[in-house]
Amino acid sequence: MPRAAWSAKRERQYEHIKDSLLERGESENTAEEIAARTVNKERAQHGEARTANPQTLKATPAPVRGGKNSHRGPQGRTREQLYEDARRANIRGRSRMNKQQLEQALAR
Structure with a gap:
């Protein structure tokens, strides 16, 4: 060093x-x-x-x-990362969504 x-x-x-x-x-x-x-x-x-x-x-x-750049592998981003993106996008019902539902809601 x-x-x-x-x-x-x-x-x-x-x-x-x-x-x-x-x-x-x-x-x-x-x-x-x-x-x-x-x-x-x-x-x-x-x-x-x-x-x-x-x-x-x-x-x-x-x-x-x-x-x-985190979590870009086969499983993608974490649920927490998706949830934060959904919160910023003001997606309703996000707290009850699972990871797959959050991904679908954000893709719209």
């Missing part, structure tokens, strides 16, 4: 991410690796790194993305 190049803000960010991962049950090594990669990616996207992968520079930063 090139921690010498990190600012105080990035150090705090690293510790916060690492602690969060440890609370979720990740191992120490895994938590350190994920936290370092996350901080390095953030540094690259904000122009703080000497070199950066062009793909990293094109990617939307996590704070802006806000989970929009």
Whole structure:
């Protein structure tokens, strides 16, 4: 980890991410690796790194993305994500709908 190049803000960010991962049950090594990669990616996207992968520079930063790419696999978005979209669209009866019904209501 090139921690010498990190600012105080990035150090705090690293510790916060690492602690969060440890609370979720990740191992120490895994938590350190994920936290370092996350901080390095953030540094690259904000122009703080000497070199950066062009793909990293094109990617939307996590704070802006806000989970929009999550749950895109075979099962799709979670019921909670669908419910929030239905709430924003003001769909009536949404609280009684299951995941499939929410997907259908949002597709209309």
